Amino acid sequence: MFFASDNGGPAAPQIIDAIAAANTGYASAYGNDDLMESVTQKIRTMFEAPEAKVYLVATGTAANALGLATLTQPWQTIYCHRVAHIEEDECGAPEFYTNGAKLGLVNGVDGRMDPAALESAINYTARAGVHNVQKGPLSITNTTETGTVYTLDHIRALTKIAKSAGIPVHMDGARFANALVSLGCTPAEMTWKSGIDVLSFGGTKNGCIGVEAVVLFNPDLAWEFELRRKRGGHLFSKHRYLSAQMDAYLTNDLWLKLATQANDMSAYLAQEIANIDGTSFVHPTEANMIFASWDRAGHRRAQNAGAYYYFWPSDHSLDGDDDEKLAARLVCNWATTKDDIDQLIHHIKG
Numbered sequence: 001m002f003f004a005s006d007n008g009g010p011a012a013p014q015i016i017d018a019i020a021a022a023n024t025g026y027a028s029a030y031g032n033d034d035l036m037e038s039v040t041q042k043i044r045t046m047f048e049a050p051e052a053k054v055y056l057v058a059t060g061t062a063a064n065a066l067g068l069a070t071l072t073q074p075w076q077t078i079y080c081h082r083v084a085h086i087e088e089d090e091c092g093a094p095e096f097y098t099n100g101a102k103l104g105l106v107n108g109v110d111g112r113m114d115p116a117a118l119e120s121a122i123n124y125t126a127r128a129g130v131h132n133v134q135k136g137p138l139s140i141t142n143t144t145e146t147g148t149v150y151t152l153d154h155i156r157a158l159t160k161i162a163k164s165a166g167i168p169v170h171m172d173g174a175r176f177a178n179a180l181v182s183l184g185c186t187p188a189e190m191t192w193k194s195g196i197d198v199l200s201f202g203g204t205k206n207g208c209i210g211v212e213a214v215v216l217f218n219p220d221l222a223w224e225f226e227l228r229r230k231r232g233g234h235l236f237s238k239h240r241y242l243s244a245q246m247d248a249y250l251t252n253d254l255w256l257k258l259a260t261q262a263n264d265m266s267a268y269l270a271q272e273i274a275n276i277d278g279t280s281f282v283h284p285t286e287a288n289m290i291f292a293s294w295d296r297a298g299h300r301r302a303q304n305a306g307a308y309y310y311f312w313p314s315d316h317s318l319d320g321d322d323d324e325k326l327a328a329r330l331v332c333n334w335a336t337t338k339d340d341i342d343q344l345i346h347h348i349k350g
């Protein structure tokens with residue numbers, strides 16, 4: 001009954017097999033391995049972007065911070081949602097790698113930025129004189145941090161504002177696959193065809209061990225990105241093991257199959273929770289994360305039986321009034337089973 005995060009799940013066997021298969025003989029270091037060439041070709045084909053430049057790093061924080069740094073001057077603002085991962089969970093890495101850029105927080109329900117709020121934030125910055133931070137890139141997370149998905153219309157409403165302000169757009173796709181299968185669109189539609197310039201393309205949470213791709217749809221940014229990755233200590237020397245993971249992830253649609261499994265389990269879990277009296281949802285379930293409330297007694301039974309998940313916010317306690325409703329964040333991953341879910345539901349019900 002592990003629902004704390006999708007990064008607590010195991011790596012898919014195909015990824016482990018690919019690493020073992022890559023572990024023979026010699027391969028050029030630092031991204032010059034043959035598997036990396038294959039990864040680049042696969043991503044260019046998938047994204048219908050023959051010019052795109054593709055780089056691998058081992059963490060999503062590095063992908064975001066390095067990708068954003070290539071788009072941002074130190075005196076600029078990066079616009080993002082108030083609960084964006086770059087704001088809440090990266091220990092200031094975007095600020096550090098950009099050499100001190102500011103994050104401009106934008107409100108919006110269910111983890112999605114409200115276009116009007118983005119526009120007014122940009123307009124406010126645009127008053128800028130020499131005393132003020134200047135406008136800089138927009139960063140959109142899809143799947144959002146609250147488990148919702150920006151539709152293509154949502155994305156385009158935001159990127160249109162960014163483009164008319166002359167600012168570039170980054171997408172944090174730590175859960176890109178979950179959003180994509182939820183929307184049923186193409187990778188190109190969710191990115192460059194909707195105005196995305198730089199993508200952090202997640203692998204880790206969806207069945208890899210540790211690999212994320214940075215996709216630069218504008219190849220002019222490539223050299224600067226390469227220098228920043230090296231200088232930031234994120235250019236792997238035994239790179240073939242990153243390449244092997246990403247190559248297997250993209251082979252035979254594995255990445256889509258894994259995300260579909262996680263999303264399907266999440267839909268099943270949401271349906272089972274909805275069937276329990278007195279439960280309610282904090283955010284709609286659109287990908288592989290569920291935000292729901294039920295009474296403390298149910299949480300106590302589930303957690304005492306070994307269910308592992310975070311309260312939302314995380315400082316709720318099991319001590320207190322039995323009937324008080326407390327919200328939880330439950331995350332499914334590719335390996336989540338119906339049995340895990342049935343057990344959890346059984347204990348919540350009591």
Ligand SMILES: *Cc1c(COP(=O)(O)O)cnc(C)c1O
Pocket residue numbers: 058059060061062064085086141144145172174175204205
């Ligand atoms: C997990 C996650 C990341 C990457 O986190 P790392 O721990 O650095 O790999 C980035 N963005 C979002 C939205 C995430 O959920």
